[in-house]
Amino acid sequence: MKVGLHTVDLFPGRERLMPFRTVLEMAKVMKSQGWEADVLNSSVSCSDAADFEWLGIRVVQCPRDFGALSEWVNNNGYDVFLFAATIREGLRNLSAFQKMTCRKIAYIPSGITPKWNAFQLFRHYGLFAKAWMLEAVTPKTLIAYKLKQAGFTELITLTEYTSQRLGKVLPTHVIYPGKDEFEDIETDESILVKNNLKGERFYLFTGAPGQVRGSQLLLKAFDEFVESNKNLNPRIVFLMRNDVGAQYDLFFEVLNGMRHKKCVTVLREQLTIPQLKAFMKEAYAVVLPFICIPAEIPITYYEVMSCGTPVVSFSNAGTTEYLKNGLKIAGKVSVGNLTKALSELWNNKGERDVLACRALGIMEKHPTWNEVGKAWMDLIIMKNKQLYD
Template sequence: MPWRTIYEVCRCFCLADHTSIILSGKQREVKNEWAIGHVRVRDVLKPKSDSALKKLAHVLKEEDIDILYWPLDWRSPRTDLLQLEITGLRVTWYIPGAWYGHGQVFKAAAHMRSKAVLPYVAQVLGSRRQFVKKLTAGGVRPLIVMTDYSRNKLVENGYPPSACHSIPPGKEKLLILDEPPVVFNEFRNDLQGKPYFLFFGPPQKIRGVAEMLSAFKTVARQHPDIKLVCLFRSDPGLDASHWKRMIERMDCKDRIHCIWTSVGPADLDYFLRNCFAVLKPFLLVPSEIPLAVIETAEYGKPVIGTGPDGTGKFIGDFGLTVPFASPKKLAQAMLELLSNKELYSEKCRAAKHVYEGHPTWDEVANRWLKATQLQT
């Protein structure tokens, strides 16, 4: 689960008068503490040794913490944390990422840098049945995942169904934005009222940017009016020069409109509101249900994503899913949405329906709390 999910759950706890804090794990000991709105954040040393575990125990006692939500690492579940329950603490596990398949990971590995893909390889190479066995050896604790897909996989490998909870990230309450869009207005003339596919996020291989550009090249040949807009988020330390060179060499570069800096909420709102559909062709999805996909459903726009997995199953109701790392299949899906008006309208209606039924952050936080309260 991304930082955002943890923050929102903690924020809702605070607003419901539960004293809450985010403990941010660090490799080295630091003593920083700050606040984001209502939420306190405190740095702690990751408990990778007995001495670090003792320091964590001291922090938990100092903060008077009763419930600890702890992220699981597929490489090694930190069951030694359960020693802390002797003080009355209750531990609830959560999985930040997802259940990844062998084929998906090794296919993605051919397109990504080894350092980026290693955590996923470590998961699929290990015995996940043994992982579950080790995790439950000291007793069963509540476990939170994002989708039924990951929950079912864990249950198939031995985790008790009653203790495994599928809770997706939440949706925002609708905000009325007063500020005018700046970037969108600058691009309005370039777009010339033509339909465009929208990508937003950092320009990274894991997000399928290369496959998306290759697919658009095919689509552009068959549809003279279609455009591609890329809102490339400028995350710290990210070098976009490779992607700029790639786009510059493309025959259809004049129909690809890129913003290389992060845009504000008002601009994202306008780009989403006016796009034809959104592209999310992940090679691997770090967070099983990206918040961007939920945001897209709010606008009644179809998503073309990758699957099958938890992400694919979520997207499938209001979009199209294609195999990972397949520019050909991605192009076919884009062309299908462009040519089949009935299908497009159906997916737009489905997106609004999915969003209306999706839980708010308040509801998600209540489900996290309820999962812990079910612990026996």
């Protein structure tokens, strides 16, 4: 069995980010079971993208034009093609996929973007929000109709929330992204000691300061929170990951304008996984204020919750709907709502402990990448058998 798992704009340095992580992990599981599996990358933002490998998985550059892509897949002898079909792809003409002769299955990497969230992203960052605005306004059933007309036979969604909104045009299968063995990793607390954070109470943000991640909104909300709770001496730590293309100017502009920036610690050093886990485990809560979630479900949620640490997050469709029992939901995207959530949780340790317990319960039941990979394989095998019997 030769399988091609499609994605868009996967470059070295992005392998652990969603949605790329899903197809890479699926390819790993398939290869471990004796299949031939490649990740096929259509590049939009980079004109000189090159093939590379990640943990033994080939990432092969392929055409973005659907007609050329179909011909390319046919020429390379793939038995099954798994297409990354974002909601906004429903606005495009997909008929060129009819030329593709192998079995075609689509998966939805991006999930549903709430209209309010997309509007807030546009309000703060203008045309940067174009893709999310398109996701928000595109009729959700349109992509399924277009895929069916193009000869796709199945649809995989990464959350139940997304599945329910795509209708019943195609057979749809909900297979959540898997979890790492993060709970089994030993922590390295030396980094906490080094920064005088061991035994301290602090909120934590981890990730790049990208616009969709809401780091600037968090700075503003935390400043308001501190202003109202000066007697509690609240603190927040930002672990600023150096993602490919990360932008820091806006973040530091807001930070430098804060009234209480002395309560903020920013760390940009490269951390090991055991050090990262030490921060997540020590934090009072981790704040992930995504304005829009680029792909379901950010792995950071899983990592944090598997440590028994609650997450503060804006309401964000499939991700927060699935994990809501272990989250402090700040409601719709706004500085005021986030300020309120930070204050309520800081002043209610009982609520924090309940959320922490629920987070552990959710992650104990959640499937591993290996289990998820076998679910994708079962779908392929079952449907191929039905086709050729």
